[in-house]
Amino acid sequence: MSAIPPKVRAAVHERAAGRCEGCGKAAPLELHHRKYRSRGGKHTAANIVALCGWGNHTGCHGLAHGPNPPQGWSLSSGLSDPTKEMFLHHWGLIFLED
């Protein structure tokens, strides 16, 4: 598995501005692929969100991988374009751009 390019990593962190893009908490952030790498997801700014940690599945990253992820947090392989799938941000439902 290849690493996230530094430019993409920087763009996501700039967008998040130190806050979890899920709950808005100022916390150490982990990068999450909305469409998993195993489902063909790419290293793009629209496909990657910065979330607070697993927290034993109570943090947003754990929630994203849990059975009931919030809208747009976990995309199935059939959904081909993360820029066209809304993401439930702490501001509300938004589209993410590459």
Ligand SMILES: [Zn+2]
């Ligand atoms: Zn969070």
